[in-house]
Amino acid sequence: MRALAALLMRDMRLAVRVGGGALIGVLFFLVVVTLMPFALGPDLALLKRIGPAILWLAALLASLLALDRLFATDHEDGSLDLILMSRAPLELVVLVKGMAHWLTTGVPLILAAPLLGLFLNLDAPAEGALVLTLVAGTPALTFIGLIGAAIAVALRRGGLLLAVLVLPLTVPVLIFGVAAANAADGGVIPFGTPFTILCGLTLASLVIGPVAAAAALRQEME
Amino acid sequence: MRLIAVDLACRRGGREVFAGINFSLASGEALTVTGRNGAGKSSLLRTVVGLVRLAQGGLTIEGGATDLTIAEQAHYLGHLDAQKPALSVTENLRFWAAFLGAGAASIAPALEAVGLDELADLPAAYLSAGQRRRLSIARLITVKRPIWLLDEPTSTLDAAAQQSLIALMRNHLAEGGLILSATHSPLGLDGAKELRLDRTTAPAAATTGDVA
Numbered sequence: 013m014r015a016l017a018a019l020l021m022r023d024m025r026l027a028v029r030v031g032g033g034a035l036i037g038v039l040f041f042l043v044v045v046t047l048m049p050f051a052l053g054p055d056l057a058l059l060k061r062i063g064p065a066i067l068w069l070a071a072l073l074a075s076l077l078a079l080d081r082l083f084a085t086d087h088e089d090g091s092l093d094l095i096l097m098s099r100a101p102l103e104l105v106v107l108v109k110g111m112a113h114w115l116t117t118g119v120p121l122i123l124a125a126p127l128l129g130l131f132l133n134l135d136a137p138a139e140g141a142l143v144l145t146l147v148a149g150t151p152a153l154t155f156i157g158l159i160g161a162a163i164a165v166a167l168r169r170g171g172l173l174l175a176v177l178v179l180p181l182t183v184p185v186l187i188f189g190v191a192a193a194n195a196a197d198g199g200v201i202p203f204g205t206p207f208t209i210l211c212g213l214t215l216a217s218l219v220i221g222p223v224a225a226a227a228a229l230r231q232e233m234e
Numbered sequence: 235m236r237l238i239a240v241d242l243a244c245r246r247g248g249r250e251v252f253a254g255i256n257f258s259l260a261s262g263e264a265l266t267v268t269g270r271n272g273a274g275k276s277s278l279l280r281t282v283v284g285l286v287r288l289a290q291g292g293l294t295i296e297g298g299a300t301d302l303t304i305a306e307q308a309h310y311l312g313h314l315d316a317q318k319p320a321l322s323v324t325e326n327l328r329f330w331a332a333f334l335g336a337g338a339a340s341i342a343p344a345l346e347a348v349g350l351d352e353l354a355d356l357p358a359a360y361l362s363a364g365q366r367r368r369l370s371i372a373r374l375i376t377v378k379r380p381i382w383l384l385d386e387p388t389s390t391l392d393a394a395a396q397q398s399l400i401a402l403m404r405n406h407l408a409e410g411g412l413i414l415s416a417t418h419s420p421l422g423l424d425g426a427k428e429l430r431l432d433r434t435t436a437p438a439a440a441t442t443g444d445v446a
């Protein structure tokens with residue numbers, strides 16, 4: 013237990029230090045979302061309608077950014093060998109690394125989302141729904157991404173492979189996340205339906221992600 | 235406590251690295267693994283801790299904590315230093331000590347033992363290769379584990395640091411530890427057994443390096 017707590021603290025500390033992924037993720041999020049109105053033009057009704065989708069897509073890409081280094085740095089400097097030898101079950105180790113990634117990448121995105129929502133002409137109920145869907149949905153992005161990060165660990169420049177592997181798997185999360193965020197703004201579907209499915213996807217990924225990533229890491233080490 | 239290897243074989247990338255390795259190592263004994271580059275010294279150490287899958291043969295451990303695997307009772311000092319450049323010397327060591335199950339009290343004495351106490355707050359990025367190696371060695375002191383697997387432990391160390399490492403190894407053996415060390419240069423441990431890996435002998439000769 014103390015080993016896992018130490019790992020969580022170390023990964024979070026590394027993420028917020030120079031060269032860590034926390035700041036990069038949120039800056040990327042900021043840049044992508046700010047560019048959108050320039051590309052689409054100052055059509056407030058259009059921005060309001062597609063705002064949740066833009067924010068969700070940007071959050072998806074931003075959370076992928078730091079993911080490819082999650083296991084790769086530990087592999088390159090030999091830490092992964094010692095982690096694999098440890099008494100803590102590898103599945104829990106992977107879960108903890110995922111938690112550290114979400115706390116340092118997902119949470120800043122959630123905090124930045126309301127501000128960026130203003131840029132896209134979202135009103136208060138839509139902002140609230142968007143933040144709720146990001147809280148419920150971004151852990152799924154991290155934990156699905158863990159699988160790709162574990163598969164790409166031994167490859168140099170595995171980031172591209174990671175995106176190709178992971179992005180298709182995140183389609184359901186994207187669909188129900190955006191559907192729930194849009195539903196709050198009026199529509200035929202009640203907010204609860206897609207939101208419940210989104211929560212279900214996150215819970216499933218919390219279980220499947222660490223188990224699959226641990227299996228991939230064990231294979232990689234051969 | 236006794237570590238017994240019977241008829242170990244390792245295959246990597248479809249090529250046989252070594253085969254027919256037998257050894258037996260008891261408490262207080264050291265075994266140095268020698269051989270030319272690519273002979274499989276590192277692979278043998280990685281096989282023992284389970285980081286490389288055994289193609290054949292078996293590793294058993296007699297005595298000691300029976301519910302723990304070899305890897306869980308061993309320290310592995312590989313070529314890579316397992317340190318994060320962004321963390322300070324103390325932070326790096328504190329993480330591994332906590333991860334391997336030791337208290338914070340063991341950190342300052344361990345840094346002193348390897349002569350890094352004055353650099354405790356320096357980011358590990360600024361350490362030289364030898365200092366990084368010494369920081370890795372500090373890990374072996376903070377957490378007591380009976381089996382030490384050392385891969386070229388003296389490489390990059392200066393003469394004084396080599397002597398202090400060898401003193402640490404002697405101390406570990408005197409306390410009943412086991413040391414399995416891959417090395418090119420003789421370590422100067424008294425009574426260390428030697429296992430020579432030599433790929434020029436046919437892998438079929440199952441007696442290669444039988445020092446039991």
